Amino acid sequence: MADRVAIVGIAQTKFAPKRVDVSCGEMAYEVIEEVLRQTGLEMKKDIDNAISCSHDIWDGQTISNIGITDVIGGHLRSEEKMALDGSTAVYYGTIGILSGEFDCTLLMAHTKMSQTNRNIVNNDAFDPIYTRLLGFDYTSAAALQVRRYMYKYGITPEQIARVVVKNLGNAKLNPVAHQSGNLTVAEVLSSPLVASPLRKLDIAPDTDGAVAMILASEKRARKITKNPVWIRGIGACYDAHYLGDRDLADVFALQKAAGQAYRMAGIKNPRRQIDVAEVGDDFSYQELLWMEGLGLCERGGAAKMLEAGATEIKGRLPVNPSGGLLGGVPINVYGLNRVAEAALQVMGQAGDHQVKKDVKIAVAQGHSGFCGQHQCVVVLGKE
């Protein structure tokens, strides 16, 4: 049985509003070809397991992975799909290697949001009898969550707008980001209302793209790279499906997922021990909510940390130095991109958005379902 699992290679497409020039398979192959080239690995000789991450209803194909087996090396071999956020592909891939069954696993997440309509696709996530007829989508559900969070912890629209200002500023330094900008809080607060208090700039934009990653057992990782990033801890947890069963300002599932990952990683004090975080800011306020769920500050305290500059690239605990999802990353790819960006920080290869401090431990968080029903946390570290 393998003791440790490492990330040994990462490739990401440039995220773009509409990739009309490629099919899903061709888009996936861009990152698969690149990650194999980067690691010098060969599909048939070296890769013994492949895990993809996409969604039937987003791809418009029953069993969305059956059309990409050629490119991901699933032909007459094993390939399985996580129909959850991309972070869970890391979770599942890690378990496969820790079991001793596999040595070298290719992960790939892809989605083209441009090929369909996000409101309709998201509506189909809701219970067909109970809530779907309201026309609910992720944005309207998120609007209820942010209202509850603001009410319970006294968070202001100005504080939440600062997340957008920070992340779109950081995205300017990230070559794969799809949108970026030097905005002011006033500019964010004058962007069009979509579902109050959420405005256009509070919502991660529709994007097309893919991310690939290779995980390896310690023995293999040593042969592949001098700069492996160790998966130190993983955790995953579900919350209730029906929004009415939860206080949406609570983050119990994330606290449990983080607790599991931190125990495995030996992290007792996340505020001190974690150097950088990449979290799933599908919506601006979620960065603050998830920071609290990850224990990076006390409940209700994330906005103050942000205002004090602690979460900026040069700050004490940078959060989303990549620009996060607000910079533009496709749904389903969200979490694999979070883990990829956190890993680049640990490798010291994040380029212009590399944080200024030495990164020993990074945390990545992804979530699936409206209002973060399923949560997945991955803790990464150096030697």
Place this chain on the structure above:
Amino acid sequence: MVQKEQEWISIPMTVDVPFRFAAGQYLSKFMIEMRDNSKIYAVKCPQCGRVQLPPRIVCAECHVKNDEWVELSHEGTLVAFTIMYLPLTDPTTGKPHEPPFVYGSIRLDGSTSVLDHFVNVEPDMDKIWVGMRCRLVLRPQENRIGDLSDILYFDTLPGQVRPK
């Protein structure tokens, strides 16, 4: 006493999600050549030489990039078929195909893969058999639209006798 029958509620709903699928690099070339030049192109693996339809970026067997294009004959051999008795729907038009009709798998001369399409033949087990020679029929050039419906069907070549 007569017991009142239990009532069960069910809600009718059409789960209707609109899509616009990008054909991408390989299928765009395939459909443009077919529409503009009446040509059927496949890709040939540089390693194993398999000639693949539909054209696609990677040879699944060898996991290498396909970059050689080869033109195929419009004639081929039927390798499997079915006579359909269900009115299956064309999702691009919403209209059903009127049964009975014949689906066939045809290996075009020069191809390793087979192509599945309609066969324009009487749905009669005496008049269709595995091994029949077929010819691709394209929509008249002026009406072509650049998708797979530009292939109307396969005709069976005349003068064939069912082997005993």
